[in-house]
Amino acid sequence: MQRFSALRLLGHGLTGHKHWRQSWRHPEPKREYDVVIVGGGGHGLATAYYLAREHGMTNIAVVEKGWIGGGNTGRNTTIVRSNYLWDEAAHLYEKSLKLWEGLSHELNFNVMFSQRGVMNLAHSLQDVRDAERRANANVLNGIDSEILTPEQIRQKVPLISISPTARYPVLGATFQPRGGVARHDAITWGYARAADALGVDIIQNCEVTGVLKESGHVVGVETTRGVIRARKVGVVAAGHSSVIAQMAGLRLPIESHPLQAFVSEPCKPALDTVVMSNAVHAYISQSDKGEFVVGAGIDGYNGYSQSGGYNVIEGAVAAIVELFPTLSRIRLMRQWGGIVDVAPDACPIIGLTPLKGLYINCGWGTGGFKSTPGSGWVLAHTIAHNRPHELNLPFTLERFSSGALIDEHGAAGVAH
């Protein structure tokens, strides 16, 4: 892999940037691999990268039906945090956050992870109780977490209206200083480049149309670019996980919903922190380009079309204007949707399946982007060793029959 650095950038600048090498190859699929990862988003590419990097498995293909990073990796609001309530979730997301902190260096690709802090607002007495509970749990789990008073909130984010006469006055907030945002495309490209350098084949425009089984074992996939055999198949297909699982004859406890987000026109920097509010339902940050990036709520109905209803956008915009009255006159510039895969307890499913040779990683719902490195890391471990890592042990498919749910949904006040 051609290393990136400021010095190299200078050198190439002097020669007109004619000699940069391609970031990853565009190979034809081989007939057989040790591992095929279905889904070339951040999670799939990360899985391939850690398989190669941590477990020495390099005969790997990542197959992607469109262009890598074109699914939810490229359709989110790029928030990264680990201040989850339950121990299981907290440890998994914290592993991910720790990986984020070293990722630019590790991948030699600046993923622009910006630890500008994530604030979750509390608007009712119950919100405040939940905030206290979560902040305490985070700290005891070794995760940075603070409680802010309205005045401290105003100092950090002068744009927020903390007026006590607001419809849902801001009573406080939890704050995770190490949280922040990152460049969503960079994580795709960074992992792709690093995985490719370790020998992973990234195969785009290659849609999986069937799952090959032999005597109950999964032995490969049928694709629009031919049959690809594999000793192990990892399905990391987010909103389309159930579709792929169905090809293998497996039914997943997953519902797929549209989730929308939008950005404003770019404005001069005015918001330096990520702000989330569950009660009025909106989350917002300002990108390095100056756009206000806003996440809307999930659409109520199920579907695979990457567009949602206008009413959801209306609700999110009203919430933003309510919280940030001076943003009323800025303008929404671009709106998009992704398909999120939601498990009944709003936590991911990562691990083995009843089918030998088939591994799944799905159910990240609205929390997938932040978990990209950790998700890939644990799935790689699971595939390599044919058993879950301690971190994803609680996130098996069996929990829905055993009842060992990790209910981040029910844990009120925890935005996903």
Next chain:
Amino acid sequence: MSTPNATTSHLQEGLTVNSSRRLNFKFNGRSYQGVVGDTLASALLANGVIVVGRSFKYRRRRGIVSDGAEEPNAIVQLGSGATTVPNIRATQVMLYEGLEATSVNKGYSLDFDLRAIIRLAGRFMPPGFYYKTFMSPKKLWPFYERLIRLSAGLGEIPKSPDPDLYDSINAHCDILVVGGGIAGLSAALTAGLAGARVIITEQQPLWGGALLGRPETVVGLSSKKWIEQVIDRLKGMKEVKLLPNCCLFGAYDHHFYTACETRYPPGITIPEGEVRERVWKIRARQVIHATGAIERPLLYKNNDLPGIMLAGAVSAYINRWDITLSRHAVVFTNNDSGYRAACDLVRSGASVVVVDPRAASETNRYAKWSDQNRVEILNQSWITEARGTLRVRSVIVKRSGEGNQQFEFTCDLLAVSGGWNPVLHLYAYSGGKPLFDEQRGCFVPNAKIEGQQQIGAANGSFSLAACLNEGVEAGIHALFECGYSASVPETTEIESVEEQPILPFWRLAESGGEQFIDLQNDTKVADIELAVAEGYRSIEHIKRYTLLGFGTDQGKMGNIVGMAVAAGLLKQTIPETGTTTFRPPYTPVTFGAIAGRHVGPLFDTVRKTAFHSWHCSHGAEFEDVGQWRRPWYYPREGETMQQAVNRECLTARNQVAMIDASTLGKIDIQGPDAVTFLDRIYTNGWGNLKPGRCRYGLMLGEDGMVMDDGVTTCLGPNHYLMTTTTGGAARVLGWMERWLQTEWPELKVYFTSVTDHWATISVSGPFARKTFEQVCEQVDLSSASFPFLSFREGVVAGVPTRIFRISFSGELGFEINVNANAAQGVWDAIWEAGQEYGITAYGTETMHVLRAEKGFIIVGQDTDGSVTPIDLGMNWIVSKKKDFIGRRSLARADTKREDRKQLVGLLTSDPARVLPEGAQLVANPDEPLPATMIGHVTSSYWSENIGRSIALALVRGGHQKEGQRIYVRNRDGETIAVNISSSVFFDPEGERQNV
């Protein structure tokens, strides 16, 4: 179609401008004058302002290039203070008296920008340079990021809240016509004549679209007259709604469209009560997209110099706004439309050279015109470079053929036409996949979408005749689909003119230098070359890597050119390369307009009970519970919250107290299968509940976890009244309807929310009966005839009421439901009657303390979606005889574990110490982090009645640990020893409520 010398008369008319009314405005601090009918852009051009801003990345000086929504350069901050608006396109704002605008990126001034030095460093800042650097040393990254952020953004957000009002409105129609140009007007007229309900939207304040900039003859009339005539006719039709100044920006499923009407321009102070912008939410049966086309630029060195404009815009500024743009102009065009600009330039007195890469044709209808007007046409020629420092001064032209001749022409204006892109945004939002048409050199609609038609330029039909005819045809088709019979309005024969076909070419391989594709983001040809070389092959990757199309015009001008360049570099066809996804909105929409009236007090309307004003006049502090505002406590003069709550608690246990419980959800349940339904939805059995009796019920989710609770009363045969938690009312009703409608449609049972119909007053305390007796008629209140957990109908203070003997405080209590409209009198009467027993009103805080003393849970506070009834020690309420929602889950291995987190009481060693709610519990206070948490404090209060602090908690295996010592461990490191106790702290036998 215009012939070169067909019209000259309109130039003087200026089509839309009223030059007698002058308007003063300021741009970058300098004063200018324009006239009514000007846009800011036309007024600046009329004043000779050529440089209007600087580019985002390299800070290059830029001028106005277009006259519409595609403008990437002329981006201004309009107005100041609270009414300022950032990032307005000068081409889209009509001039008004006193307008003040500032370029969003101008540096110190447009003449001098320190950051323009960045151009020197530009060669070291190729696309994606930030991915390749700023990584070492790691700790400097925040510093680098601050540097990056320094250059972020265009305009500035206002400093104070928005003073303006916005609206949104729903509308329905048979036929929605998007675009008020010749095609759209023709379609609307056809549809309107048949009597259909028509809405036609136009983003500009004036009707006519591209026709406004073209002095043409339509059906024997001047274009201006034709437009006026059609608009007059449409205005006369009562089923036709004309929406000028209204940009249709989104298309959703089932022909749902969103449009934003600008009623007052940004930056202006608007009259009281008026709305600035209004979003139309339109549901149409048939939709006709007559959205026109956007002209493409061409690529050559320095193609971003001020003074280089799109040819169509040049025509518009000359014809519509009567501006003399140039004395020496060069037109660079690969299609015939550039010649229209050449004609207009000649008429406005300019000398013109036309550079046309196409071979000379014998049928060229401009040949004679060029001879007459001494216009030089250079065929098979290309511009390879524009020269100039502050603006274009000359162009270098290369002619192919013998010797590859090269010429230099001096000029003060370069008009460019690279062909036209139909505006297919709405088609694409609806799921359409545009198809590249090699002949016409543009993307056109492909597969038809049901209920949708694209016509005129939006359909790739660029001639006036085609626009007019397609309008009529689309109107007739839409009418037919809507069930109207249509007649062709009149003959619309227009002489169609043979055009020379376009030569779709994108760039000369040998042109070097900086060739800009996306002017706002400074995306250059070299950037796309680099992206492709680095393996970014998908057009979406190229777009994201080079920021092509990420500006405020969202690639309207440059995207297709960029895709064509990428296709060339990838050695693919344009269809193979494809387009990036079109995303709404078509042009940016104000947040305020989308929010409409849902701001401030109407963001989510506060729900108040019938007694709200009484609470206010009695000094209540309020708490938000769901959408409701409930009294929290009633401090008397000089009382702290704790003192008030202590007083309220003591009075409730020793005398009598009343609380407004109106916010609890109430669902009226009727039907022969009501009991069956209740049996399935609640954990306990309901078969034996007799009329006149009440029972507490618990409902679970499918996962077996507690979801809601409340008392349900049998009012009569097959008639029940369910109460829910305040916050859960809507959720529970939705839950019940879901089960009934999707799983058990065979059950005959009906639900009605009656929460608002009944006000609820709960009176409790040892003197509750004595108080109540004074106001209650017709009911024997004695325990013998009206026992605990029963219901009677009676009259209280002269008003018919429902009376329930239930209690959430553990005291003797009566809860009454009374028609909300008559409720205040009843409340007053009870208040009056209780005076001799020292009655007090209490709020939610006291309610919480009283129920915690009794160990009664609050769903959502003591439970969190992970708690079963068994965890709460409520095994008694879980029926073993029948099935109910959640039952199967309770049998799962993990749900049956003995060491689940269970509800217990906690007592601190120091009775005065009140634990913080939300505190985490540990067995070993000294364990290093991460520590093992065994539970948390769910509720915690000072209990004045018991004389010590009490707390409820969920503790792992807590039911087996009574008496054991554990610790609260706070995030600040403090630990507090606590003993696990029973969760019932007061009157464990429950005798007080039965008296």
